[in-house]
Amino acid sequence: MADEALFLLLHNEMVSGVYKSAEQGEVENGRCITKLENMGFRVGQGLIERFTKDTARFKDELDIMKFICKDFWTTVFKKQIDNLRTNHQGIYVLQDNKFRLLIQLSAGKQYLEHASKYLAFTCGLIRGGLSNLGIKSIVTAEVSSMPACKFQVMIQKL
Amino acid sequence: MSRQANRGTESKKMSSELFTLTYGALVTQLCKDYENDEDVNKQLDRMGYNIGVRLIEDFLARSNVGRCHDFRETADVIAKVAFKMYLGITPSITNWSPAGDEFSLILENNPLVDFVELPDNHSALIYSNLLCGVLRGALEMVQMAVEAKFVQDTLKGDGVTEIRMRFIRRIEDNLPAGEE
Numbered sequence: 001m002a003d004e005a006l007f008l009l010l011h012n013e014m015v016s017g018v019y020k021s022a023e024q025g026e027v028e029n030g031r032c033i034t035k036l037e038n039m040g041f042r043v044g045q046g047l048i049e050r051f052t053k054d055t056a057r058f059k060d061e062l063d064i065m066k067f068i069c070k071d072f073w074t075t076v077f078k079k080q081i082d083n084l085r086t087n088h089q090g091i092y093v094l095q096d097n098k099f100r101l102l103i104q105l106s107a108g109k110q111y112l113e114h115a116s117k118y119l120a121f122t123c124g125l126i127r128g129g130l131s132n133l134g135i136k137s138i139v140t141a142e143v144s145s146m147p148a149c150k151f152q153v154m155i156q157k158l
Numbered sequence: 159m160s161r162q163a164n165r166g167t168e169s170k171k172m173s174s175e176l177f178t179l180t181y182g183a184l185v186t187q188l189c190k191d192y193e194n195d196e197d198v199n200k201q202l203d204r205m206g207y208n209i210g211v212r213l214i215e216d217f218l219a220r221s222n223v224g225r226c227h228d229f230r231e232t233a234d235v236i237a238k239v240a241f242k243m244y245l246g247i248t249p250s251i252t253n254w255s256p257a258g259d260e261f262s263l264i265l266e267n268n269p270l271v272d273f274v275e276l277p278d279n280h281s282a283l284i285y286s287n288l289l290c291g292v293l294r295g296a297l298e299m300v301q302m303a304v305e306a307k308f309v310q311d312t313l314k315g316d317g318v319t320e321i322r323m324r325f326i327r328r329i330e331d332n333l334p335a336g337e338e
Contacts, residue, residue, distance in 0.1 A: 005216045006244050007177045009209045014184055017205055021191065039183040046179045046273070051172060075172040 004078065011101060014039065015117050033120045040124025041131070048129035051075065061155065064133050065092050072129060077101075090155040094126075095148070102147035115143040119151075126151060174246060178272050185285060195282035202284070206291020207298075214296040217243065229325050230254075232302065233261050236293070236323075245269050249321075265319040268312065276313050284308050290321065301329045 018035050022028045051072065058064045069081035073096070083095040101118045105111055119141035127139045130153070138154045184205075188198045217223075221239055226232040237249045246269065253262040270286045284290075290306040297304045303326040310320035 003174045003177055003244055003246070005213065006209075007173070007180060009212055009216075010177065010180055010184070013205045013209050014180075016208070017201070018187075035187060039180075039187055042183045042186070043176070043179045046182075047172070047176060050175055076176055 008101070008104070011118075011121060014121070019117065033116065036117070036120035037124035037127075040121035040126075041128035042124075043121075044125035044128025044130075045132045046128075047076070047125070048072070048132045052133070058133065061090075061135065062086070064130070064135060065094075065153070068126065068129060069094060076125070090157070092153040092155070094151040094153065096151075097148045099147050099149040102143065102149060105146055107146045109145075112143060112146065115146065115149075116141070119143070119149060123151065126153060130155075174269060175272070178269055181270055181288065182274060185283075189280065189283070195280055195284075199282075199284045199287045202287035203291040203294075206288035206293075207295035208291075209288070210292035210295025210297075211299050213244070213292060214299045217296070226300075229258060229261075232297070233263075233323070237263060240296075253322075259325040261323055262309070263321040263323065265321070268319045271313055274313065281314075284311070285313050286311070286319070293321070293323070298329065303327050303329050 015036065018032045022032050055067075058067065065084060065086070069084050073079065073081050077096070077100040079096075079098070079100070081094045082097045084092060085095075086092045099119075101122065102115060105115070105118070123139040123141050127137055130137050136156045138156065140152050140154075142150045142152070185198070185202070188201055189195075192198045192201065217240055220243065223235050223239060226235060233251050237251050241263075242248050247265060247267060249263040249265045251261055252264055254260065268286060270289070274285060276283060276285065286308065290308065293306040294304055305322075305324040305326060307322055308320065309322045310316040310318055312319050
């Protein structure tokens with residue numbers, strides 16, 4: 001799909017644009033991550049509304065997470081999440097072994113430290129989608145070797 | 159179940175909505191980051207340029223378009239192949255200048271503005287200005303310096319959205335374009 005190419009280029013340019021206008025340092029890096037995450041949050045909210053307007057009501061929390069891992073992920077990233085694990089106490093780990101926003105980056109260790117820049121938007125996307133399905137969460141991401149990525153979703157009880 | 163039935167037909171539409179919503183989030187963020195609309199417009203054009211210089215590679219890889227022999231042929235390719243491929247629309251080509259170096263693209267609908275209304279305090283914002291940068295960047299990579307700008311916009315109450323394209327010159331040197 002050609003429009004996928006547009007989204008990938010736009011996402012990369014957003015990351016580049018946010019960092020270009022920032023200074024060096026830990027605090028500034030955190031601010032950039034937050035900015036990208038907030039953008040993703042807003043998109044996730046809008047997208048999940050569009051996506052679920054004709055679907056049946058979800059049974060429970062796990063049903064929602066499965067929807068995110070299958071339908072939502074396939075639409076946005078063109079494949080399903082490879083593995084979903086949970087402790088049944090509100091923590092879910094989503095493993096994507098070939099994460100779409102990382103596969104164009106070098107697979108070596110050289111650029112591993114930059115991976116978090118390309119994950120922040122997606123963390124926001126997940127959190128925003130869950131938010132509009134009634135789940136408040138904290139989403140973090142971790143890469144130990146490219147292009148595999150783990151998203152940890154910690155659901156917050158209201 | 160109904161969820162299953164949606165998957166095939168909705169998936170394509172969802173992809174373009176992902177782009178539209180992401181673009182909206184970007185414009186929103188730029189409006190927060192910059193103090194005035196002119197600066198936002200410049201930044202959108204700049205980001206579009208950087209996307210355009212890369213998008214042209216994707217375009218040439220996907221399409222079977224060969225070398226364009228004149229600006230009229232370029233206009234046809236932009237409207238009938240490129241816009242169709244990436245945005246799912248086919249703008250009309252109109253308002254050619256007598257010298258054949260200027261034309262307008264008329265967008266009957268613009269997918270970038272599907273969920274958008276402009277508030278009063280952003281009257282100078284050219285919301286879809288990324289497109290002008292994309293066109294400029296892409297054409298520069300195939301040795302054409304052009305100017306692209308919005309002259310009509312439905313977001314501002316105009317009947318149609320119009321991008322005016324002007325050929326400036328053929329670029330002779332073959333060095334790759336740098337990022338702005």
